[in-house]
Amino acid sequence: MTCPLLYRFRVIDKIPEPPTQATARGTLVHSVLERLFDRPAAGRTPDAAREMVAPEWDRLAAEDHDLAALTTDDSERAAFLRDAVASVEGYFTLEDPRRLEPAEREHYVETVLDSGLKLRGYIDRLDLSAAGDIRIVDYKTGRVPREAYEASALFQMKFYALVIWRTRGVIPRMLQLMYLSDGEVLRYCPDESDLRATQRKLEALWAAIEKARASGDWRARPGKLCDWCRHKALCPAFGGTLPPLPSPAAAAPTLEPAPAS
Ligand code: SF4
Numbered sequence: 001m002t003c004p005l006l007y008r009f010r011v012i013d014k015i016p017e018p019p020t021q022a023t024a025r026g027t028l029v030h031s032v033l034e035r036l037f038d039r040p041a042a043g044r045t046p047d048a049a050r051e052m053v054a055p056e057w058d059r060l061a062a063e064d065h066d067l068a069a070l071t072t073d074d075s076e077r078a079a080f081l082r083d084a085v086a087s088v089e090g091y092f093t094l095e096d097p098r099r100l101e102p103a104e105r106e107h108y109v110e111t112v113l114d115s116g117l118k119l120r121g122y123i124d125r126l127d128l129s130a131a132g133d134i135r136i137v138d139y140k141t142g143r144v145p146r147e148a149y150e151a152s153a154l155f156q157m158k159f160y161a162l163v164i165w166r167t168r169g170v171i172p173r174m175l176q177l178m179y180l181s182d183g184e185v186l187r188y189c190p191d192e193s194d195l196r197a198t199q200r201k202l203e204a205l206w207a208a209i210e211k212a213r214a215s216g217d218w219r220a221r222p223g224k225l226c227d228w229c230r231h232k233a234l235c236p237a238f239g240g241t242l243p244p245l246p247s248p249a250a251a252a253p254t255l256e257p258a259p260a261s
Contacts, residue, residue, distance in 0.1 A: 002221070002223070002225055003220060003221040003222075003225075003229075004219045004221060005219060005221070006229060008218035009231040009234065012245065012246065013246060014246075015231060015234075017230045019064075019067055021070055021080060021083075022141070024067055024080070025080065025083055025141055026141040026142070028056060028057050028060060029084055029087045029091075029139065029141050029180065032049060032053055032056050033049075033088070033091060033124075033139055034106050034124075035052065036048070036097055037097065037102055037105060041098045041099075041101070044098050045098075046089060049088045049091070050089070053081055053088060054081055057071075057077075057080075057081060057084070086181065087141045087180040087181050090180035090181050090182070093183045094184075095178075102125045102126065102127055103126050104125065104126040105124070105125050105126075107123045107125075107126050108120070109121060109122075109123055109167060110163065110167075111162075111163045113199065113203065115203055115206075117202065119202065120163075121159065121160060123137075123138070123164075124137055124138045124139050125139075126164075129173075133173035134164060134173060135172065135175075136157060136160050136172050136176065138160075138175075138176070138177050139178050140153075140178065140179045142179070142181070143181065144182045153177055153186065154175065154177070154186070154188055155198070155201075156257045157175035157190075158198040159198060159202070160172075160175075160257075161190050161195055161198075162195045162198050162202075165195055171190060171191065171195060175188045175189075220235055220236060220237040222238075226238070
């Protein structure tokens with residue numbers, strides 16, 4: 001949706017995007033919040049969560065050299081952990097986890113549309129009320145989007161809502177984006193027409209991807225997000241030279257929400 005060429009770099013060329021401080025903080029905070037709910041309700045306190053941050057980072061860094069490389073000296077590590085603790089503290093300004101019992105955490109979902117298009121992704125948290133209402137929750141460690149980008153943040157949630165509707169037969173009652181660092185929540189109640197429109201948009205997006213794949217024409221679409229693009233050096237819009245396309249067999253495209261912090 002952002003830029004066809006960026007999609008090519010990520011999904012067709014599969015050019016790695018090593019973690020940054022920001023994405024690593026997102027990974028760490030998501031992991032702490034997921035594991036916080038392993039504890040009995042009374043133990044889900046801000047102090048307990050703060051104490052989980054450093055050991056959780058050590059565990060993640062031990063499993064991934066790219067993560068470990070981000071905090072090689074003590075002051076870097078201390079600053080990184082301070083930021084992560086601030087995000088975790090931000091979570092507690094938004095809700096009290098002692099009053100919640102999530103139905104699912106880091107929940108893998110997948111469905112195949114009638115056209116054959118497979119949708120898949122991971123939902124941070126799924127809450128189920130006694131009446132059977134579903135709430136989809138996503139944690140964000142980045143800033144609250146300005147109005148122009150709010151629709152794009154919600155599109156990811158509608159994508160998940162569509163998958164849940166198709167797999168469970170129930171339209172989620174609420175989509176909830178929690179911006180931990182800013183201490184803000186964005187809520188949306190989808191209806192059937194929303195989800196049907198989301199499906200149409202995904203089918204159209206997929207048709208555009210198939211067309212680009214057949215023609216090899218993955219257009220650069222420069223915009224405000226180019227400054228954050230990890231592949232700007234290769235982008236012809238900024239004087240770069242495109243690498244040759246990989247063989248079709250090595251480049252089976254998929255459709256899932258882009259990783260986001
Ligand atoms: S720099 Fe901008 S136009 Fe180029 S690939 Fe990245 S997002 Fe697309």
